Amino acid sequence: MLKNLFHDQLQLGVAQATVAGIVALVVVLLSRKRGIHLERELAVALVRGLVQIVAVGSILLLLLRGPNWTSIFLLLVMIVAAGATSARRAKGMPQAFQVSTWAIACGAGSVIAVMTLLGVIDTAITTLVPVGSMVIANAMNSNGLVLNRFRADVLAHVGEIEAALALGADGKSSVAPYVLASFEASLIPAIDSLRSLGIVWIPGLMAGMLLSGARPVYAAVYQFVVLAMIFAGSGLTALVSTLLMRTRVMSPAEQLILQPGDLGRRIIVV
Amino acid sequence: MNVQVDSDQSPAILRAENLGRTVGEKILVAGASFAVHNGETLAIVGPSGSGKSSLLRLLNRLDEPTSGTVYLNAIDYRQIAPGELRRRVGMVTQRAYLFPGTISENLRFGPRQRGEELDDRRIEELLTGVGLAGFGSRDVANLSGGEAQRVSFARTLANSPEVFLLDEPTSALDDESKHGVEALVTQIGREQSIPCVLVTHDVAQAARLAHRVIILESGRIMRSGTAEEVFRA
Numbered sequence: 001m002l003k004n005l006f007h008d009q010l011q012l013g014v015a016q017a018t019v020a021g022i023v024a025l026v027v028v029l030l031s032r033k034r035g036i037h038l039e040r041e042l043a044v045a046l047v048r049g050l051v052q053i054v055a056v057g058s059i060l061l062l063l064l065r066g067p068n069w070t071s072i073f074l075l076l077v078m079i080v081a082a083g084a085t086s087a088r089r090a091k092g093m094p095q096a097f098q099v100s101t102w103a104i105a106c107g108a109g110s111v112i113a114v115m116t117l118l119g120v121i122d123t124a125i126t127t128l129v130p131v132g133s134m135v136i137a138n139a140m141n142s143n144g145l146v147l148n149r150f151r152a153d154v155l156a157h158v159g160e161i162e163a164a165l166a167l168g169a170d171g172k173s174s175v176a177p178y179v180l181a182s183f184e185a186s187l188i189p190a191i192d193s194l195r196s197l198g199i200v201w202i203p204g205l206m207a208g209m210l211l212s213g214a215r216p217v218y219a220a221v222y223q224f225v226v227l228a229m230i231f232a233g234s235g236l237t238a239l240v241s242t243l244l245m246r247t248r249v250m251s252p253a254e255q256l257i258l259q260p261g262d263l264g265r266r267i268i269v270v
Numbered sequence: 271m272n273v274q275v276d277s278d279q280s281p282a283i284l285r286a287e288n289l290g291r292t293v294g295e296k297i298l299v300a301g302a303s304f305a306v307h308n309g310e311t312l313a314i315v316g317p318s319g320s321g322k323s324s325l326l327r328l329l330n331r332l333d334e335p336t337s338g339t340v341y342l343n344a345i346d347y348r349q350i351a352p353g354e355l356r357r358r359v360g361m362v363t364q365r366a367y368l369f370p371g372t373i374s375e376n377l378r379f380g381p382r383q384r385g386e387e388l389d390d391r392r393i394e395e396l397l398t399g400v401g402l403a404g405f406g407s408r409d410v411a412n413l414s415g416g417e418a419q420r421v422s423f424a425r426t427l428a429n430s431p432e433v434f435l436l437d438e439p440t441s442a443l444d445d446e447s448k449h450g451v452e453a454l455v456t457q458i459g460r461e462q463s464i465p466c467v468l469v470t471h472d473v474a475q476a477a478r479l480a481h482r483v484i485i486l487e488s489g490r491i492m493r494s495g496t497a498e499e500v501f502r503a
Contacts, residue, residue: 167426255334
């Protein structure tokens with residue numbers, strides 16, 4: 001219906017956004033009836049989301065017309081942003097931002113680089129950036145998961161870790177069981193995505209390729225390729241992240257730095 | 271007030287010199303100087319939060335001193351690799367914190383860190399020493415608090431420590447287990463002549479087990495001497 005009214009794509013977009021916004025407002029009205037007041041929060045979120053995504057769209061418009069090396073720059077910015085985002089999941093851990101950024105750069109970065117060199121990912125900016133961002137975003141998630149789990153495990157087992165240290169174990173082997181457990185846990189989403197591919201979900205990339213007229217079998221195979229890269233990137237990121245973090249939770253004199261409460265202050269609370 | 275705590279016996283196995291630790295603004299331990307000699311048990315007594323455990327954790331360098339140092343057989347312990355230091359200065363904590371698996375595996379853990387493998391005979395010997403003969407193949411998940419604490423003692427003894435640190439080893443136990451563990455401390459100190467540093471809030475226990483006593487308040491040594499001298503004051 002809207003397509004008949006608006007022939008210009010930009011006008012059509014604004015009209016579509018308005019309709020989608022109205023649907024969201026209906027939810028607010030329904031919530032209001034039940035005594036839940038979301039108006040202010042939702043209004044701000046809607047406007048903010050729209051402004052952000054339009055801004056990003058405009059920047060992409062400029063960048064996608066740029067030379068091919070622009071994609072390297074874009075991916076690097078994404079890696080740093082991903083590092084900052086997932087470091088928030090590791091509150092209180094030493095050098096979380098540094099560890100996260102390095103881990104994502106090594107894990108996701110190396111997979112993207114190798115796949116691009118081998119020709120699995122096209123060097124065109126319109127392919128490299130979206131596919132690369134998928135690998136980076138998933139690496140970010142698994143990095144957040146691995147650090148979050150590792151932190152929780154270490155804090156829950158301070159007694160066992162210090163018992164091992166007190167028996168002469170080095171820092172690395174004292175935390176080894178928790179490195180392993182958090183690494184395994186961080187891979188669950190990537191493994192489940194691969195396992196349920198096509199049965200539980202048809203991912204966005206494949207849907208997009210189908211919409212843009214690609215042959216269904218190629219779209220399907222390429223989706224698998226992307227998920228395999230996501231798995232490799234996430235796994236490598238989680239591995240690098242735990243290897244970097246396990247040495248950082250210990251001091252040079254093999255003392256557990258990461259302690260419950262404010263670092264090292266728990267003794268005061270006793 | 272800093273009180274020198276020493277006695278004129280044999281040379282000290284462990285000597286703390288002006289030992290202190292401050293975290294942020296908070297002084298956990300300050301200016302602690304004392305020595306532990308062969309075959310003696312030194313008790314550190316004080317109320318909750320007085321810094322007893324903090325002080326003990328400085329003795330095997332589980333925490334880093336912010337002032338002073340500790341000498342193990344006259345060698346500054348910062349010159350000894352942490353793993354080697356902690357093998358020589360063994361520690362038993364309030365809770366046993368056993369590793370999942372069997373009792374034997376727990377006993378093998380320490381020696382394994384330096385590539386040594388305990389044989390079954392030695393394990394049985396250690397278990398007999400703590401009153402758990404024949405328990406080697408049991409899973410640690412099925413032990414009572416007292417039994418777990420005994421395993422923790424045996425696990426530390428498996429490392430053949432030169433000094434034994436005990437952090438409230440009986441405070442999580444019932445009376446019966448407590449007496450058993452106290453007998454074990456006496457046996458380690460008197461019969462095996464391993465010097466012990468015992469942290470306890472229980473004055474009577476300090477009087478029962480220790481040759482000398484240090485009273486700690488707000489991280490500082492307030493009094494020291496034989497149990498009789500200190501508790502009479």
